[in-house]
Structure formats: C-alpha cells, structure tokens
Amino acid sequence: MxxxxxxxxxxxxxxxxxxxPRLLNYVVAxxxxxxGLIGLFPRLVSF
Known part of the structure; x- marks a missing residue:
C-alpha cells in the first residue's frame, strides 16, 4: 500500500x-x- x-x-x-484551533501556527510550521525536509531529502521517505 x-x-x-x-x-x-x-x-x-x-x-x-x-x-x-490555537494549534494552527504550530501545525502549519x-x-x-x-x-520541506521530504522535498530536500526524498530518500528518507521510502515507503
């Protein structure tokens, strides 16, 4: 899958x-x- x-x-x-709703800033960050990390290091996520 x-x-x-x-x-x-x-x-x-x-x-x-x-x-x-107060978690919005943290969740977005x-x-x-x-x-961004997945975009920079796609090999880290290998499903």
Missing part, C-alpha cells in the same frame, strides 16, 4: 486544527518543515 505522505500530514493537521 502506497501512502502519500503530504496528504496524510494534511489530514492530520486539519483534524488537529479542528480540535484545537511543523507541516512546512516536514514537507
């Missing part, structure tokens, strides 16, 4: 923001950092 990591991260981020 192939999982699109960015789609999974977006889903988790959306759920967290719905549960706790973490999401951007993770997506």
């Amino acid at each position: 192939v999982v699109n990591v960015s789609a999974l991260l977006a889903l988790i981020a959306g759920i967290l923001i719905l549960i706790q 973490i999401y951007l950092i993770v997506v």
